[in-house]
Amino acid sequence: MRYKVVVAYQGSSYQGWQTQHQNNSVQEEIEAVLTTIHKCKIEIVASGRTDTKVHAKGQVFHFDSILDISEQGIKNALNALLSKQIRIQSVQRVSDDFHARFQVASKRYDYFVTSDVDNPFVVDFMCRESYELDVELMKESAALLLGTHDFTSFTSSRIDDRKSRVKTITRLDLSRHNDVVHMVFEGSGFLRYMVRMIAQTLIEVGKHKLIKQDVKNMLEAKSKHACKYKAEPNGLYLVSVTYS
Amino acid sequence: MRYKVVVAYQGSSYQGWQTQHQNNSVQEEIEAVLTTIHKCKIEIVASGRTDTKVHAKGQVFHFDSILDISEQGIKNALNALLSKQIRIQSVQRVSDDFHARFQVASKRYDYFVTSDVDNPFVVDFMCRESYELDVELMKESAALLLGTHDFTSFTSSRIDDRKSRVKTITRLDLSRHNDVVHMVFEGSGFLRYMVRMIAQTLIEVGKHKLIKQDVKNMLEAKSKHACKYKAEPNGLYLVSVTYS
Numbered sequence: 001m002r003y004k005v006v007v008a009y010q011g012s013s014y015q016g017w018q019t020q021h022q023n024n025s026v027q028e029e030i031e032a033v034l035t036t037i038h039k040c041k042i043e044i045v046a047s048g049r050t051d052t053k054v055h056a057k058g059q060v061f062h063f064d065s066i067l068d069i070s071e072q073g074i075k076n077a078l079n080a081l082l083s084k085q086i087r088i089q090s091v092q093r094v095s096d097d098f099h100a101r102f103q104v105a106s107k108r109y110d111y112f113v114t115s116d117v118d119n120p121f122v123v124d125f126m127c128r129e130s131y132e133l134d135v136e137l138m139k140e141s142a143a144l145l146l147g148t149h150d151f152t153s154f155t156s157s158r159i160d161d162r163k164s165r166v167k168t169i170t171r172l173d174l175s176r177h178n179d180v181v182h183m184v185f186e187g188s189g190f191l192r193y194m195v196r197m198i199a200q201t202l203i204e205v206g207k208h209k210l211i212k213q214d215v216k217n218m219l220e221a222k223s224k225h226a227c228k229y230k231a232e233p234n235g236l237y238l239v240s241v242t243y244s
Numbered sequence: 245m246r247y248k249v250v251v252a253y254q255g256s257s258y259q260g261w262q263t264q265h266q267n268n269s270v271q272e273e274i275e276a277v278l279t280t281i282h283k284c285k286i287e288i289v290a291s292g293r294t295d296t297k298v299h300a301k302g303q304v305f306h307f308d309s310i311l312d313i314s315e316q317g318i319k320n321a322l323n324a325l326l327s328k329q330i331r332i333q334s335v336q337r338v339s340d341d342f343h344a345r346f347q348v349a350s351k352r353y354d355y356f357v358t359s360d361v362d363n364p365f366v367v368d369f370m371c372r373e374s375y376e377l378d379v380e381l382m383k384e385s386a387a388l389l390l391g392t393h394d395f396t397s398f399t400s401s402r403i404d405d406r407k408s409r410v411k412t413i414t415r416l417d418l419s420r421h422n423d424v425v426h427m428v429f430e431g432s433g434f435l436r437y438m439v440r441m442i443a444q445t446l447i448e449v450g451k452h453k454l455i456k457q458d459v460k461n462m463l464e465a466k467s468k469h470a471c472k473y474k475a476e477p478n479g480l481y482l483v484s485v486t487y488s
Contacts (some may be wrong), residue, residue, distance in 0.1 A: 010364040055365070079362070084372075087364040118323070120254040120331040121299070125365065128328075 002096050003074060004062050005044075006089040011055040012124035012234065013085045018049050026050075026086055030061070033081040037074075038067060045100050047107065047241040051193075053233035055125070058108075058240040060090065062100040076153060098243075105244040106170065109185045110237045111199040116179040126180065127199075127235035135176050136188030141205045141215040142172040142183075145198060153218045153226035155191035160234050165222075174202070181206070193230055200229035246308050246340050247318060248331040249288075255299040256368035256478065257329045262293050267326045270294075270330055274305070277325040281318075282311060286425075289344050291485040293350065297477035299369070302333065302352075302484040306344040341485075349488040350414065352430045354481045355443040360423040361399045370424065371443075371479035377450030379420050385459040386427075387414040389442060397470035398442050399435035409435060409466075418446070425450070437474055444473035 009026050019025035027044060046061040069077070071091040078088045112126040122128070130225065149151035152165040171186035183202065185195050201218065204210040218226040253270050263269040271288060278286035290305040313321070315335040322332045356370040357377065366372070396409040415430035427446065429439050445462065448454040462470040 008364050010361070010367065084367045085364050089362055110420045118331045118333055120252050120329050121369065123254065125326045148251070 001066075001068075002062055002064050002094050002098055003071070004092045004094045004098060004100065005074075005078075007059050007061065008057045008087050009055065010061070010087055010124070011050065011053045011083040013083075014052070016050055016054065017056075017059070026056075026059075027061075029082060029086060030078070032055055033078055034063060035242050036081065037077050038065065047100050047104050047238075050238055051196075051236075053124075054238065055234075056238040059238050060100050060241040060243075062094065062098060064096075066113040083098040100241075103243045104189065105242045106186055106188055107190060107241050108171075108181035109190065109195045110239050111183040111185070111195065111231060112232075112235045112237075113181045113183075113199075113203060114179050120124075124234050127203075127232045129203060129207070131207045133181050133203060134208065135174050135181060135206065137208070137212075138174050138181075138202045138206045141202055141210075141212045142174055144212065144216055144219060145169055146172050146237045149219060150222050151191055151194055151219075152222040152224060154194050154201070155224070156193045167191060167194070172198075178183060196231040196233065196236060197227050197229055199235070201227055203231060204229055245310075245312075246306055246338050246342055248304060248306050248314070248336045248338045248344065249318075249322075250304065251303050252301045252331050252333055253299065253303070254329040254368070255294065255297045257327075258296070260294055260296045260298065261290055261303070266276050270300075270303075271305075273326060273330060274322070277322055278307060280325065281321050282309065291344050291348050291482075294482055295440075295477050295480075297368075298481040299478075300479045302353075303482050304344050304455060304485040304487075306338065306342060308340075329376055329471060345483075347487045348433065349486045350405075350430055350432055351434065351485050352415075352483040353434065353439045355427040355429070355439065355475060356479045357425045357427075357443075357447060357475075358423050359432065368478050371476045372445075373447060373451070373462045375451045377420075377425050378449060378452065379418050379425060381448065381452070381456075382418050382425075382446045382450045385446055385454075385456045386418055388456065388460055389413055390416050393463060394466050395438055395463075396466040396468065398438045398445070399468070411435060411438070416442075440477065440480060441471050441477040443475055443479070444475035445471055447475060448473055 003056040014026050015024050018027045042063055044061045044063045075088045075091045113129050114122055114126040117128045117130050146169050148168040150166050167189055169187040175182050258270050259268045262271045274282040286307055288307045319332045319335045357373050358366055358370040361372045361374050390413050392412040394410050411433055413431040417428040419426050
């Protein structure tokens with residue numbers, strides 16, 4: 001049986017979804033617990049990775065099980081054994097051809113910036129920026145990035161050269177709620193660091209350090225040297241993944 | 245010059261306000277930074293201690309300085325050097341006879357309990373309780389504790405026997421906001437663990453594990469064996485200290 005699982009995690013305690021050489025990733029902790037439950041090695045496949053300190057409200061993974069346990073039973077067993085910073089939101093039995101990575105239709109990421117820099121309780125959960133960001137200016141630049149573009153300028157140089165850097169952003173909303181600026185990104189897929197690089201570029205616009213034309217030039221440059229900005233990971237949340 | 249300082253801190257990273265043998269208390273970090281700024285040993289005096297993992301929104305301390313720095317200058321210097329989990333809220337020059345501990349008129353503590361046990365983002369900030377607490381029942385028992393009583397039953401056995409256990413609670417409010425039960429305690433002073441022991445006793449009432457008469461019996465027993473309950477520290481906040 002294949003199961004689709006939605007999981008939320010507080011990224012501050014983890015070195016990302018997947019780590020190579022260390023033993024402190026969300027994936028490794030979940031696999032260890034599933035292995036304990038099944039008494040045999042279980043591997044999981046997620047919609048994609050999240051970076052160190054990035055949070056998730058709705059990361060999705062799948063795994064195969066030979067055990068006959070109810071969906072609620074799996075959820076309860078996982079939440080009993082996982083640390084409290086990782087909480088399973090739902091477990092659903094799916095057909096064997098469901099794939100958590102290959103069938104992603106769209107993803108939503110949220111980014112939060114607060115100007116309440118004297119608040120010690122948001123340190124792990126929002127980016128702190130003492131400037132009062134000009135959200136209206138940020139919206140004008142965000143509009144340039146909406147739609148289908150080659151986002152080579154907004155990704156890390158580590159990207160695999162064979163992969164397409166053409167992606168579609170279907171939603172890029174900005175709003176202010178008291179001290180907090182909230183950005184919503186939705187799209188069919190995002191390149192490595194793409195959300196954080198766009199977020200920080202828009203923050204620089206909000207601080208009057210960049211203008212709309214600078215953002216246009218960056219996008220059109222299609223160069224890994226065009227954008228030197230990358231927002232802190234602690235303000236980023238993978239909110240949801242939808243499937244076709 | 246004597247300065248009165250209001251400080252907020254996220255207690256999850258610290259072993260309380262004051263530690264005896266370890267180097268990870270809020271007080272030690274602030275003293276180390278003030279010592280760096282002054283180039284001589286500075287000691288601070290707080291309104292009282294907070295336990296390991298307990299938070300503060302408005303802890304108060306005082307210290308004496310021979311430097312002629314503005315209030316805002318001291319605040320900025322401290323916040324530049326302290327970790328982000330400790331944030332100075334305000335600095336005020338006061339008369340030399342101000343004392344942060346001896347002149348306390350009242351303190352306010354808040355306690356938060358959430359039933360949203362699948363939320364990984366509140367782990368350090370609220371007590372988690374999967375029961376839906378009956379707040380109306382909790383209010384009835386809270387009313388018994390309001391006013392002046394000998395609170396021997398609601399403190400730890402470590403208390404100094406010479407000290408009076410008679411305290412006055414001037415406010416004990418309970419309210420629910422969606423998944424969260426919020427308790428507000430105000431009084432002239434609180435014994436060691438008193439807020440947490442009362443909070444957990446009221447939680448047990450809200451879970452129908454105790455009734456009002458049990459709470460009355462506990463209070464009247466004036467015995468350190470009467471109450472075996474103590475709420476987790478992560479839900480507790482020292483909100484404010486007022487001075488006469």
